[in-house]
Amino acid sequence: MEKIPEKIEKKLHLLPEQPGIYLWKDADGRVIYVGKALSLKNRIRSYLSTPEKDVKTRLLMSQAQDLDYIITLSEKDAFLLETTLVKRHRPKYNILLKDDKRYPFVKITSAEPFPRLILTRDRVEDGSRYFGPYTDVKSLRLTLRNFEWVFPIRTCKREIPADKVRYKKACINYQLGKCLAPCIGAVSQEEYLRVVKRLVAFFEGRHQEVLEELRAEMNQQSENLEFEQAAKSRDRIQAIERIQKRQVVHSIEARNLDVIGFYQEENVAVAAVLRIMNGMVVNREDYPLSNVSNIESQDVLAAFIKLYYADKDMLPEEILLPLEPSDFDELQTWLKGRLHLPQRGDKSHLLAMAKRNAFQLVEERKLAHIRRANRTIFPVQELKEKLALPKLPRKMVCLDISTIQGSNMVSSAVFFENGKPKKSFYRRFIIREIDTQNDYAALQETLSRFLEETHKNEAMLPDLIIIDGGKGQLSACKKVLDSSEHSDIPILSLAERAEEVFLPGRSDSITLPRSSASLRLLIAIRDEAHRFAITFHRSRRSKRTLLSELEDIPGVGEHTKFLLLKQFGSVEGVRKAEVDQLMTVKGIGRQRALQIYEHYHSS
Structure with missing residues (x-):
């Protein structure tokens, strides 16, 4: 940055030495980078005074035309606020989760007497339980479809009070065994909430606990000669057991872990998170990362950890990492000591498996990029050959x-x-x-x-x-x-x-x-x-047609016509406007407002 932009220069002498967040903006006022600082004054001045800058910083400062900052009470507050603002603004020079808004959560509502299960891409602080986000959307939908009859809670939008039956007829899901139909009073609130509790336990990975409950329930139903209900409980038990058999079991004692595999190559980086619950790999989440060119792996991993755990309701007992990220002490404090870097044993083996997944994903993305490039460049190459052009018309x-x-x-x-x-x-x-x-x-x-x-x-x-x-x-x-x-x-x-x-x-x-x-x-x-x-x-x-309808008004030029249409939306809006309303338009005083008003009302 050869010359400091005027808007930035005016703010330099106001910068405090306190911790906080700074936001670089471009000429259009868009936030292009969010950063945190122990001293806002020192950090921001370093951007402007350091002659040797990396490629990303040079590009950033070539576009920075304005600056905002937020003072925080501590560096920890700045650390948390930075992640929130990065997610909100998605600045072009911050490391981001690619398309992270597309990944859905499983939401189990809490503000209703009979909670329901829904898929949502919006996470709202409304007291509901959220699980996810899930990167493999197709697999998630298939799992939920297969489990509708195992945990038959409602997915509809009906308002169902706890104290009275509002509906006379249930939907088809009740007949298919996919809903307990609280809408028609087919189940008590107590029994319904017991099924919801089991569903939550299942998503939390407490499969064994759910199985023990269902087995006890099946035995009780058999003793009560409720053989049809007992058969349903048996089928639910078998369905959960089939899920368990498909999951990879490790010798780690029943622990809940996140294992983060990470691989970066030039401008491509991917994090693959293995979710382990009760010693079993229950899910793999894949996150391509953008804006990683010329960024050290430690910085990319640190940015991913902040973005990934910012919205998590539940944290695992341990988070296994392949390398020490930047800001390790801050991250460790924020995540309450859960970060670990194992060098040997079962946990090291899990890390190697996660990294292998991340590497494979990078290779797949590179191959997909080549295929896309070939699809678009082939017609260009053919054009050069067919028309004997001197060079490739890129x-x-x-x-x-x-x-x-x-x-x-x-x-x-x-x-x-x-x-x-x-x-x-x-x-x-x-x-x-x-x-x-x-x-x-x-x-x-x-x-x-x-x-x-x-x-x-x-x-x-x-x-x-x-x-x-x-x-x-x-x-x-x-x-x-x-x-x-x-x-x-x-x-x-x-x-x-x-x-x-x-x-x-x-x-x-x-x-x-x-x-x-x-x-x-x-x-x-x-x-x-x-x-x-x-x-x-x-x-x-269209604009000229509108303006032409104002042609006959004396003393009104093109610019004023445009302002009138902008203010009142149409010629009819101008016609109906009172004198005082016309005077609110820039450049129109009382005399001109009266001329316009009389033009439409003189007859």
Whole structure:
């Protein structure tokens, strides 16, 4: 950061020496990094004074335009608040759990007389029990479906009071044995809550406790000659036992552990958490991590631990780690001494298994990335070969115009990189140098203005220019290109009817096979340019239509018309506004407000 931005500079002399949280913001006010500090003053000044910075910090400071901070009572409070703010803002330079919002929790409600089980992605502090999040959503749904009759509690939204029966008919789940139907009074509240308690124990991994209860219940039912109920209890016992047989058993005594496997390679990192309950591996949760380029493994692991355990209702007895993370003492205090780094024995074996899972996940992600890249780059390679282009057209721009009978003429330039849209490089233009409908001149103006944009940002300079049109449009744009410093950039046009490709210097068109990936890519780019131009044209036309209805008001210019529509939403809203309301619009005093009011009410 060569020059300190004005907003940051104004705050530097106000920085306290107390602990707290600091938030770097970009030019649009978005939080791009959240950090904690023992001394806010010293930490923030270190960003601005240290000449040697790592790659991430240099990028961060090149975009930082503003700063906020929150003072905390202690470093521990700063530690906890940092995690909360990272989850809330998801800053681009903090390490994050990729797509962690998509992972569902199992929620067992507590504020209802007859609690229900639901899947939710929102975790609210409402006293309910939450289990998860579960990364393997498909497996979770299958498990719940198979266990609906083992723990038949309701999943519906019916309001069911404890003291009276509100409904006369139960849903089909009751007939299928998947719900005890408290809605029709088919079960007492005491009996229902006993099933809920068992379900909670099951999710907590206390399977043996649930089995012992069910066996005692089955024996009691047999003694009471309730053979049908006893058979149901037996089936439930067998279902839980089948689950136990599928789980890996370890020689560790009945302990609850989290084993964190971790693997990082360049810009890819994954944490795999093995959940062990009562000595059995009951689940594996996989967490890809983003923003890890040029970050040490110790820092990535520390960030993961903070994010992962921030929302946990229950902590295991021990958390096994493959290496010592940064901020180890703070993490150990926060997690009440549960962190361990075993070097030998069964726990070391578990760590090796978790790491093997993490390594496999990294390999799978790399392979998936290669496959995705091949899907998008292959049409680009085919385009180079079919059209004999001098270089691979990784960056392509397509130009299109939109107009109705020559009015409100606009144009678009859409940008594709490696076969995918790059919307930050999209541009749209209001055609200003011609009064009548002239597609050739409009495209020439569009190309000239887009090339001007590339002077501001060289990354926008394309390897191929695509024109929506035929030979005439291509010839017109080729003249602009030849008169510029970029005459060597290849250019083509795509005729809409027969999907013919025209190249400069050729009288005949090139017809690409309808099934070819290269033609599909050209059509996709052309259609995107068309969509972008039409959308812009419609918004301009709509706005102009509204403004035209205000044309007759004396003394009201374009800007004031826009402000009136923004304030009142429509011409009808302006018509109905009183004088005092009109005066609330910026730039409108009493005299002008009276003119506007009388314009609509003079008759």
